[in-house]
Amino acid sequence: MPDTISRETFLQYAASAGAAMLLLSLEGFALSVNAKKLRVAVIGCGSVSNRYLPQLLSSKLIEVVSLCDIKYERAVEINAKYNVNAKTYAHIDAMLKGVSFDMMVTLTDMQVHGELNKKALLAGKHVWSEKPMANTYAEGKALLDLAKSKKLRLWGAPAVVNSPQFEFMSKTIQSGKLGRVASAHGQYGHTGPSWSAFFYEKGGGSMPDLGVYNMATLTGLLGPAKSVMAMTSIVNPERTVDDKGKIQVEAEDNAHILLEHDKNVISHVMCGFNYFDPHGHEAGTQSLHSIQVFGDYGNMRLIGYDWETNGVVLDTSWTEPPKLMSTDKGGYEWQEGARVVGESIVKGIEPRINVEHALHVLEIIEAARKSSATGKRVKLKSTFPWPMV
Ligand SMILES: NC(=O)c1ccc[n+]([C@@H]2O[C@H](COP(=O)([O-])OP(=O)(O)OC[C@H]3O[C@@H](n4cnc5c(N)ncnc54)[C@H](O)[C@@H]3O)[C@@H](O)[C@H]2O)c1
Numbered sequence: 001m002p003d004t005i006s007r008e009t010f011l012q013y014a015a016s017a018g019a020a021m022l023l024l025s026l027e028g029f030a031l032s033v034n035a036k037k038l039r040v041a042v043i044g045c046g047s048v049s050n051r052y053l054p055q056l057l058s059s060k061l062i063e064v065v066s067l068c069d070i071k072y073e074r075a076v077e078i079n080a081k082y083n084v085n086a087k088t089y090a091h092i093d094a095m096l097k098g099v100s101f102d103m104m105v106t107l108t109d110m111q112v113h114g115e116l117n118k119k120a121l122l123a124g125k126h127v128w129s130e131k132p133m134a135n136t137y138a139e140g141k142a143l144l145d146l147a148k149s150k151k152l153r154l155w156g157a158p159a160v161v162n163s164p165q166f167e168f169m170s171k172t173i174q175s176g177k178l179g180r181v182a183s184a185h186g187q188y189g190h191t192g193p194s195w196s197a198f199f200y201e202k203g204g205g206s207m208p209d210l211g212v213y214n215m216a217t218l219t220g221l222l223g224p225a226k227s228v229m230a231m232t233s234i235v236n237p238e239r240t241v242d243d244k245g246k247i248q249v250e251a252e253d254n255a256h257i258l259l260e261h262d263k264n265v266i267s268h269v270m271c272g273f274n275y276f277d278p279h280g281h282e283a284g285t286q287s288l289h290s291i292q293v294f295g296d297y298g299n300m301r302l303i304g305y306d307w308e309t310n311g312v313v314l315d316t317s318w319t320e321p322p323k324l325m326s327t328d329k330g331g332y333e334w335q336e337g338a339r340v341v342g343e344s345i346v347k348g349i350e351p352r353i354n355v356e357h358a359l360h361v362l363e364i365i366e367a368a369r370k371s372s373a374t375g376k377r378v379k380l381k382s383t384f385p386w387p388m389v
Pocket of ligand 1: 090107108109
């Protein structure tokens, strides 16, 4: 590898993952160019940007060079609040023509992720997208094809597979400690976001906002789903939100989804925006078992949420009490996804999180909507590299 290789060329090489050997040989080179950081642009400077920016800014391998929001004052405010020292923009087109960068981090309303991600890929940028990465599976698949054709990387939240507790559960299942796994359950709900209408508009809903975490966890643990059956509903047809006042709810705020996995394993996800949750996101520190997996020789219950994991209760004995396992978070935080994949580009390594998994979850969400509307079971076509650990 000549010393004179350009940084762009290096990033293109690193982008063409798949070639693990090439990546390994690039690793040494990659580390030597660490002085030149991955330049990141963040689009969408609302609520979740407050969680992403401290993560991105904490990395020695990443520099946040641009911030964009159609509510321009938010980009300016976030820039000052976190001392980012980035260029600020009111529109993606201006940002793509502005200061050069390598990866866009998409944190806008869900409904515009697909179109913004496409613009970034067309402009030659890698993309990390908050969920969902597109409005439909077909749109997401087209994004992945585009990324591949341009030797760019594309990833979608959530990052639940990064937690040590996910790893522990995955290894426990694969080791056979639970016997033959039959069933699993995931749940996530609260009383719904109060700040933005898009969560309740068409293309929003509790599945892409909340159930998506459980779908990623359960498919990550049990393997790709082959088919989906679901019932979804709107329990609360009218909401009041900060940005639009009183609105009619168009997207489901209550959903139950059944997933058929290989070997006749069935899992279930329930999510919604009408779940009494008096302790907010802290509810899980003690007793909430948000993910449960049952086999004929044992069961496992995740304490906390799958995105905010606190430990795993493992029960494999008729006589011994259940054991509390895997309580060390190992530095994992749910908002780490963009930092972790950004660093993986610079280091020339492949992260555990992968885009086919996020696309598979997107297909599940779309299939669940279809199943609920038609009353029928919907077959899935997508899959992803599995097992993940
Ligand atoms: N808020 C959270 O705690 C949280 C947690 C995890 C994931 N998420 C996800 O993050 C995303 C954003 O959620 P949020 O709560 O931050 O919403 P938000 O409404 O607080 O922020 C979204 C921001 O995107 C901006 N925006 C919308 N369209 C844009 C466009 N075309 N170009 C540039 N900016 C645009 C809006 O002006 C707004 O400032 C959603 O996908 C959500 O599911 C949010």
